[in-house]
Amino acid sequence: MEIFLFALSVMYSPGPVNIMGLGAGLTGQFRQTVGFFLGVGVSLFCLFVLFGYLGESFIAAAYLPYISVAGIVYILYLGIKIINSRVEIKDKVTAIPVKRLTFWNGFLIQSMNPKCLLVVLPITTVMFPAAHVTGNTVFLLSLLLGAGGAGAPGCYALLGTLIGRSVAHAGYFKRVNQLMGGVLMMVAAIMLYELLRS
Numbered sequence: 001m002e003i004f005l006f007a008l009s010v011m012y013s014p015g016p017v018n019i020m021g022l023g024a025g026l027t028g029q030f031r032q033t034v035g036f037f038l039g040v041g042v043s044l045f046c047l048f049v050l051f052g053y054l055g056e057s058f059i060a061a062a063y064l065p066y067i068s069v070a071g072i073v074y075i076l077y078l079g080i081k082i083i084n085s086r087v088e089i090k091d092k093v094t095a096i097p098v099k100r101l102t103f104w105n106g107f108l109i110q111s112m113n114p115k116c117l118l119v120v121l122p123i124t125t126v127m128f129p130a131a132h133v134t135g136n137t138v139f140l141l142s143l144l145l146g147a148g149g150a151g152a153p154g155c156y157a158l159l160g161t162l163i164g165r166s167v168a169h170a171g172y173f174k175r176v177n178q179l180m181g182g183v184l185m186m187v188a189a190i191m192l193y194e195l196l197r198s
Contacts, residue, residue, distance in 0.1 A: 003127045007119055007145050011044075011152045015115045016078070016187050017106070021153025023082060023177065024101055025160020032100055033157060039106025041150025047116065048142035051124035052133070065195060070112045072195070076188040078109065083181030110149070114195075119149075 012018070017040055024033040110116050123145070127133075133141060 003123055003131065003133075003141065004145075004148070006127070007123060008148055011119060011149050012155070016113060017110055017153050018156040019183050019187070020078065020082070020101060020109070021156035022160040024153075025157035025162075026164040027177070028161070028164060029100070030157045030161045034154075035103035036101040036106035037150045037154045037157070039103040039108075040110045040153055041106075041146045042103075043107045043110035043146075044116065044120070044149035045142050045146025047111070047120045048124060048145050049139060051120055052128055052138035052142055069195070072114070072188045072192050074109055074112050076185060078105075079181045079183075079185040079188065081181070082177050083185075085177050106153070 021033070021037065024030060024036070128138065128141075
């Protein structure tokens with residue numbers, strides 16, 4: 001039970017993936033972004049399976065800073081992309097981003113997201129062994145945790161959709177894009193600060 005509580009508390013807290021989900025919902029792109037949510041879930045599932053079976057022996061701590069830097073650069077790129085996206089209002093609100101969020105966007109950002117490793121590594125290297133999670137149970141728990149991970153940006157997008165229905169002016173959405181992009185850039189800056197401090 002503590003595995004799921006820990007995972008959900010980290011996965012459902014604000015972070016780059018959830019902020020992007022909220023932005024998609026606010027700009028009326030919930031349905032077009034389902035692939036993004038699935039990419040997030042599949043990435044988490046793969047990481048849980050990989051680290052769950054191989055544990056600490058798979059990756060040396062020396063490589064974690066390089067993975068973090070790649071994640072920070074990608075999050076910064078996405079922040080800039082969101083800030084520069086355009087919004088048009090016709091019959092309903094639609095956003096015209098430089099590129100729509102896809103399965104591969106979700107898969108890549110979650111795979112390189114240092115916050116993701118903050119969930120995966122403690123669970124697979126500490127909590128799985130403590131709970132005697134082995135064999136097929138690793139696969140099953142990884143599947144459930146991956147589904148929970150896909151649900152996090154989905155919930156944020158749903159919230160954005162509900163809030164977005166009450167707003168009908170393109171200027172609001174431009175500000176939301178700027179805010180979401182700015183928050184992503186702040187997240188990247190905080191991650192870089194934490195990396196340099198450690």
